[in-house]
Amino acid sequence: MSTLYRQPGLGVPVPPSVAHAISVSLPTWRDNVGYMEGEKRVMDAMASGYPRFVVHFSVRKLARICEQKFGTQGEQCLLFPTQKTADHCRAFLVDQSSQSGSPVQARLVRYLIHPKDERELASDDAGCRTAPSQSRFAEVHIVLFPADIFPLARLCWQHTGMGISSRYAEHCLSLMPEYIKPSSHLQLTSSTEDLSGGKIDYLMNQRCDNLAVDSAAVAKSALRCRIASMVVRNNPVNFPVHEQTVVTEDDVFLFPTGMYAVWTAYELVVTTRPAAHTICFGFPYTDTHKILQKWGPGCHFFGHGLDTDIDELENILEQEQLKYPSRPPALALFTEFPSNPLLRSADLPRLRALADKYNFPIIIDETIGNFVNVSVLPYADIIVSSMSKIFSGSANVTGGSLTFNPAGRHYQQLKTRLTSLYEDVYFDEDVICMELNSRDLEKRTSVIDVNTEAVCDFLRSHSIAGGMSSSVIKDILYPKWITRDKYDHCRVKQRKRDVGEEGRDGGFGGLFSITFTTAAASATFFDTLSCYKGPSLGTNFTLACPYTILAHYSELEWAAKYGVEETLVRISVGMEDKEALLRCMEAALKAAQVTSTSL
Structure with a gap:
């Protein structure tokens, strides 16, 4: 058995059942290409996504309310926490659209949501109204623009990371009388089996929501x-x-x-x-x-x-x-x-x-x-x-x-x-x-460093760069072998932290990339992996993605000039059992080898 997790379906949040998850399941190579091409099958399934790339459903819900209240027909909006951040978005839209020869105008609205008397105060560029005296209200700055330039506006959201968070959107929604908080906000845990039959329990982010804001x-x-x-x-x-x-x-x-x-x-x-x-x-x-x-x-x-x-x-x-x-x-x-x-x-x-x-x-x-x-x-x-x-x-x-x-x-x-x-x-x-x-960053990093080095050692031993005369893997890109002298110069050296506590050398990190000899081998390796698959990195669980497809799909030839191959697979290793991770990688490697020999 080589399964680390019960593989979540396409579009399911990663980690599963977490309301504010920042990754999303894209389990096959075809799913990733479909996502980048806007394929209906994929887009209809996307319940979540990385927050700067896919606007969280709570943010979208608040945006639809804002469009209904303050927009004109054919306008959409993005939401920002302050006037300054909204101004940056508007300036970006004006500048970028002017460069393309089709200048557009964007409107700003300041929206104050007050829970007591149900008054919702708004002001546009021409002026500003005063908020109620009570202390609890939410403020959102709305950038309204023609709907057909939403793809351009979303680039500003993506590049700058200035948009409101999903938790803040839910806070705003909770102040509205008609809003009913979703059941996912209950204190829950989601569990996934590891190879030893135990459970990896991820405490839901809602543990944070119940703490005093003070x-x-x-x-x-x-x-x-x-x-x-x-x-x-x-x-x-x-x-x-x-x-x-x-x-x-x-x-x-x-x-x-x-x-x-x-x-x-x-x-x-x-x-x-x-x-x-x-x-x-x-x-x-x-x-x-x-x-x-x-x-x-x-x-x-x-x-x-x-x-x-x-x-x-x-x-x-x-x-x-x-x-x-x-x-x-x-x-x-x-x-x-x-x-x-x-x-x-x-x-x-x-x-x-x-x-x-x-x-x-x-x-x-x-x-x-x-x-x-x-x-x-x-x-x-x-x-x-x-x-x-x-x-x-x-x-x-x-x-x-x-x-x-x-x-x-x-x-x-x-x-x-x-x-x-x-x-x-x-x-x-x-x-x-x-x-x-x-709070436990150092302990988690230590486990992940050890796991990643073991996985990379195994994969590199089966690569052409590692001495194999024939293999589906060309190379493992990992600081242990890539510009090692430069990395070592800044690598933390062993020293005692406190009295009675031994320090440790800095590891090589939890991220590596794999290059393959054929596109078919790369896709098969990725599809066979039994870890979570989606965008982001640095997670406590192993997470893989076809990086170049997701990050540079519209500029594949340009990226390839710098060694970022279209078929590159990036893997962020987690804290799972080391032997389970090795079996997972071995199964994917064997499948890729079979694909290669059958061509």
């Missing part, structure tokens, strides 16, 4: 302190400079999504520094690259992220400096450590040297490596992270963080600017859930 301030402080502590505590011993670098709670800022943190980092450098191109180093998660492309003055893209790219970057910087000697030749450099999905690690010391020479900041996304395994603080001016991933692990809440390096030369300028711009829009129930989920 706990949110405490939870936010705890999260900021937790991140600040890990950023410094886990510095490798070969960086003595950090004995003097103190990251405090005040250096950490929280956001409702990881992309909102990335977008804010970009907004910071755009609004504080002279206009210049940004640098995207390495092949990043798709929306990071889209932000750098679609906002601001342009982007130099170095998709391979190798030493030869640094040579080219250095030449560009030199030429730009000669051309424009009065300003820095770059706005900022963005990179991931390691990258998603190629798992390549950049030469951060060399990039830092260039940043210091040419006076631009470096923003590093450490989501894949995570705070437990790697320390990138010595090379970053800003660290961004998606807390929705391994930091949470439970896949029932989103979040993001932005951390300043106090030793960075741009620290005062950037932090002062963010302090003036920052809006705390992380909803209370979401942040409480995130704080609870993240």
